Amino acid sequence: MSIKYHNFDWRCSITEMPQATEKCLHCCGSDGKAKDVYKSESDARQRAQYIERTRHGTRLYVYRCPFGNGFHLTKKIGRG
Numbered sequence: 001m002s003i004k005y006h007n008f009d010w011r012c013s014i015t016e017m018p019q020a021t022e023k024c025l026h027c028c029g030s031d032g033k034a035k036d037v038y039k040s041e042s043d044a045r046q047r048a049q050y051i052e053r054t055r056h057g058t059r060l061y062v063y064r065c066p067f068g069n070g071f072h073l074t075k076k077i078g079r080g
């Protein structure tokens with residue numbers, strides 16, 4: 001019996017982390033700063049998964065910007 005996943009390190013598998021390249025002009029987070037905008041839902045989801053892996057206990061949700069600027073991440077469901 002061998003442990004197949006012994007050498008697996010997800011940190012090595014992510015070479016290009018999706019980065020938000022823009023800030024939304026209309027939306028700001030609970031800290032009052034402009035929210036990051038992701039151009040596609042999959043980009044936002046990848047970023048969310050990365051954050052969830054690096055910050056244990058953090059759960060993030062992807063939602064569409066209500067102003068049509070792309071996609072945002074939020075820790076709360078139903079609100080940005």
Ligand SMILES: [Zn+2]
Nearest residue numbers: 024027065069
């Ligand atoms: Zn927005």
